[in-house]
Structures are given as structure tokens and as C-alpha cells.
Amino acid sequence: MAAVSMTVNGHSVTADIDPRTLLVQFIRDNQRLTGTHVGCDTSQCGACVVHVDGKAVKSCTLLALQCDGSNVTTIEGLAAGGVLHPMQEAFREHHGLQCGFCTPGMIMSAVDIVNRKGNNLDEHTIREELEGNICRCTGYHNIVKAVEAGAKAMAGSSMKRAAE
Amino acid sequence: MYAFTYHRPETIRQAAGLLSRKEDAKLLAGGHTLLPTMKQRLASPGNVVDLGKVAEMKGIERKGRAVVIGAMTTHADVAGSPIVQEAIPGLAALAGNIGDPHVRNRGTIGGSVANNDPAADYPAACLAMGATIITNKRKIAADDFFQGMFDTALEEGEIITRISFPMPGKAAYMKFPNPASRYALVGVCVAKRGSEVRVAVTGAGASGVFRWAEAEAALAKRFSSKSLDGVKAKAAGLNADIHADAEYRAHLIGVMARRAVDAAVGK
Known part of the structure; x- marks a missing residue:
């Protein structure tokens, strides 16, 4: 297990995870933010795209540990105060x-x-x-x-x- | 994906130490080849050494008549670099056409060159432009570096730290991408520096990237796409698969080479 800390949609989160955990698994299973989808799981389809430090990336092809200290925004982080982005x-x-x-x-x-x-x-x-x-x-x-x-x-x- | 131990060094020295000390260790650059390979269980390193926090391996600088790019610089950063756009626009354009925007935000030049995928774009630029691959141990000319499909001159414990591209007078890369993967079905990079012309072909060769001597000789006489009229690439030694047979790839080499020369001279 390994410790990871990052900011997800403005909230600081810390967890102890298996190093194999992909960012998309961390977002969906650990953070329970299931708006980010797994489509192809081979970095082609883009259903898993999130922003890491302001850049769009495929979260199925990134270890959560690679994002330690990063600022992650998912689809749930776009709308504010009940108003759609x-x-x-x-x-x-x-x-x-x-x-x-x-x-x-x-x-x-x-x-x-x-x-x-x-x-x-x-x-x-x-x-x-x-x-x-x-x-x-x-x-x-x-x-x-x-x-x-x-x-x-x-x-x-x-x-x-x-x-x- | 099989279990592994994760390491996050902050210097090249630390990374090299981990790579040689830890059993069955693999370097993780952008991870856009290694992670999919690990998911498929085609690779199962016991130790993964993530280079993402090694600051000294990132960045782009102009050094005299060369552009030096840190191995951990992403394709997006190479494509968007004012230094590269001004000094070697053909290289910026190549980087801007690798994969898709998300892949370009993660994939790195060092990872691509070290992997030497036979359909990757960067090896063609390195070979055509006569780049020097700089490691933690030595400097390797591109001509000596690429040694066959997924095979390079890198030795155990050796890490690419930077790649130096001498500025060509004229250079361009053109590829016919596989419509699904965006990897090059055939990609051709041409570069003219002084009187020397070099032509490198990726995607086509059964042994990875290679130089096309006949085209180089023809273009050295006159650097124009017309010089390639009647110069035909040989189908022997080219890949044949469900996407394209060897004859078709040979034909595409000629087409891409002519387009690359036209782009290089600004046509």
C-alpha cells in the first residue's frame, strides 16, 4: 500500500492505496465519483477524461500515485451551486x-x-x-x-x- | 495488472540508483505505453520508477545551433514551445500530431524514443535530423541508437535524460496515420542541413525506423519533391498486416516523402 494525497474538485483527499490503482479507479471507487466513465480502458475512447493540473488526460492510463499533490477536476466539479456549467x-x-x-x-x-x-x-x-x-x-x-x-x-x- | 512497488525519485541520480538496485525495475515516463502493456499483463515489472517528479528532465532550451529537449517533456509541451516552433517547426508539428490531445498531455519524448515503437513518430525525427540521445552515462548518435523493433542501444541502468536536435535548414514530417490508433502506418521525416539530406521512415519497416538511402541521394542533388519522381521504395523488409500490405506501405513511403519535402520547402 502507498499513501496518496490530491485535491479532487476542490476537496483535499488522502488515501492508502494499492500502487496499481488507476486514477479512474481512485475517482470512481475510492472517491465515489462515478461520472467519470471507463469505456475502452485502453486510452482510446476518452470516456475517462478528467483534468489534472488544468490539463485533460485519460484517467484510465494514469496511476493515482502519479497524481500525488495534483489538482484533479472531474465532471462533478464543473457545475457550481446547482447551475450547469x-x-x-x-x-x-x-x-x-x-x-x-x-x-x-x-x-x-x-x-x-x-x-x-x-x-x-x-x-x-x-x-x-x-x-x-x-x-x-x-x-x-x-x-x-x-x-x-x-x-x-x-x-x-x-x-x-x-x-x- | 500485476502488483509492483512504486518509487518516486526526484533526481536522475536517485532514479538511476533505483533502476540498478531494484530487481526487475522499469522506468515510468508518461506511461502511455508501459501502463497499457502492464494492464494486458505483457509487462509485469516488480518495481516501477516514476520519473514524473524529476524536474531536471523537463524543459526545452536552445543551445547554439541546437534545441535540447528534456526526456520528460510532453508532446504537448514540444508542440507548443515557441523555441521549437521557431527553430525546428517541423518537429513542433510532428509532436502536435502524436495520438490525441490527452495522450500529448502525458506522453513524453524520452519515453517514445526509449521504447522505439516501430510505428512511433519521434524516432523518424531523431534519425532524419541527426539527433543526439543523451543519457545519464553517455551521448549516443541517433544512427547508433535505434537498433530494431523496440530495441535500442540503451544498456541496463541507463536513462535518457535529454535529446539534442541540431537545427536543420529545412525539415518536415508527414505521416499516414492508422485511422484508429493514430500511429504511423507510414511516416517520413526529411531534413536538409547544409548539403546533407537525410530521410527517415517509420511505421513501415519490419525492423523499425530506417533511412531511405535512394531518396537521400536523389534529394541531395536537388531538394525538391520532383527529385523523387521514379524513386521507389522497395517492399522487401516492410511490414504487412491487416492495415496495409508491404506494397502499399512502399507506395505510401514515396507519397509521404514527397509531401514532407514539399512541406519542408514551404510548398
Whole structure:
């Protein structure tokens, strides 16, 4: 066993874990935050995307111990005070999902894209930047629309970035 | 994944000590090859030495006519570095096309080079640009470093600390990515420095990255994609799998090489 400490959605957490524990297992099983999903478990599908120190990463391909001392934001950390984050609201408004399994990862990636590329995103950029997120339902059409609208909405929002 | 003991050194010296002292120890850089391999139980190191907190292995600096990149520098940091973008734009572009954004936030240049995956992008840049692989023990020319599929000149207890790229006059990398994995089905890096032209091919060779001598000779006469008209890569010794047979890969080598030359001259 090994000790690990990190900040998850603004809360300091400490635990004694098996070194094999992946970050996604730590988030889901230890912290009981099950919004982050395990899809492929091979760092391809992006259902497990969270932010570590402000950068989007695939939490299925990271040991929790590698994140010792880090600041982690999951999908649960986006909404504040019962109000959806603008990107979440945009996915709802534009119906950027069907089954919803990929949605947490899509939204965490989308917020990361805005943080890196700004609020005015064209379709080509969005599609290229969503390379690491796979959706098997929608054909991406509404996801792209949602990301474009969410990016614009983030410009006028107090929740510009993920709550870190 | 089988159980292991986790170590988190803070200096290269500590990491080297752990690597040689601990039985069956493996270095963990970005972890985007090692962890999936461990999950599949294709690797089961007893000790994992995480280099993530070794600050001296991160960063990018310009040293005279070379760009020196710390082994633990991520692909995203290489792609976004103003130093690399200015000095070797083709290298920044290569880093910006590895995997996907999340992979680029974790994967490192040192991990990629040490692993020498036959379809990885960085080995082609190292070989074409004549990079020097700097370890905790010595300096190794890229020509001597890559020794076959997943095989390098690294010895037991040796750690890549930095990679030095001499600035080419012109250089570019073009790849035909596997649409699922984004690894190179074929990737070609061309670099011209003074009168020397080097062409390195990744993704295609059964023994990993290799130099394409015929193309180098043709481009040394005149550095233009037209010089490659009629220069054909041989299918012998190339990979053949469900994604592409050897003939197709040979054809792609020519296409990617011409595109890389065009990109290098700004066409």
C-alpha cells in the first residue's frame, strides 16, 4: 500500500492505496465519483477524461500515485451551486448525446479545448480536437454544435474554466 | 495488472540508483505505453520508477545551433514551445500530431524514443535530423541508437535524460496515420542541413525506423519533391498486416516523402 494525497474538485483527499490503482479507479471507487466513465480502458475512447493540473488526460492510463499533490477536476466539479456549467448546458440544449456514456469525457475535453484554443471554435478545429473522444451513438453532429455553442457561452460566464 | 512497488525519485541520480538496485525495475515516463502493456499483463515489472517528479528532465532550451529537449517533456509541451516552433517547426508539428490531445498531455519524448515503437513518430525525427540521445552515462548518435523493433542501444541502468536536435535548414514530417490508433502506418521525416539530406521512415519497416538511402541521394542533388519522381521504395523488409500490405506501405513511403519535402520547402 502507498499513501496518496490530491485535491479532487476542490476537496483535499488522502488515501492508502494499492500502487496499481488507476486514477479512474481512485475517482470512481475510492472517491465515489462515478461520472467519470471507463469505456475502452485502453486510452482510446476518452470516456475517462478528467483534468489534472488544468490539463485533460485519460484517467484510465494514469496511476493515482502519479497524481500525488495534483489538482484533479472531474465532471462533478464543473457545475457550481446547482447551475450547469455552460458547456454542460450547451450539450443539453443541442442534444449532444444519446446514451450519454461518452458525455462526461466529451465535456471535459470540450472545456479543455476552450481553455487552449479560445471561445471561437470552427467545426474543423472541434472535430480535430475531439480526436481522442469516441461516441458510438450520435455521429458527432450535435456534439460539434454543442461544443461550438458552449465555447461561446463560456466567454460570458463566470465559470470560464473548470473549477480548479 | 500485476502488483509492483512504486518509487518516486526526484533526481536522475536517485532514479538511476533505483533502476540498478531494484530487481526487475522499469522506468515510468508518461506511461502511455508501459501502463497499457502492464494492464494486458505483457509487462509485469516488480518495481516501477516514476520519473514524473524529476524536474531536471523537463524543459526545452536552445543551445547554439541546437534545441535540447528534456526526456520528460510532453508532446504537448514540444508542440507548443515557441523555441521549437521557431527553430525546428517541423518537429513542433510532428509532436502536435502524436495520438490525441490527452495522450500529448502525458506522453513524453524520452519515453517514445526509449521504447522505439516501430510505428512511433519521434524516432523518424531523431534519425532524419541527426539527433543526439543523451543519457545519464553517455551521448549516443541517433544512427547508433535505434537498433530494431523496440530495441535500442540503451544498456541496463541507463536513462535518457535529454535529446539534442541540431537545427536543420529545412525539415518536415508527414505521416499516414492508422485511422484508429493514430500511429504511423507510414511516416517520413526529411531534413536538409547544409548539403546533407537525410530521410527517415517509420511505421513501415519490419525492423523499425530506417533511412531511405535512394531518396537521400536523389534529394541531395536537388531538394525538391520532383527529385523523387521514379524513386521507389522497395517492399522487401516492410511490414504487412491487416492495415496495409508491404506494397502499399512502399507506395505510401514515396507519397509521404514527397509531401514532407514539399512541406519542408514551404510548398
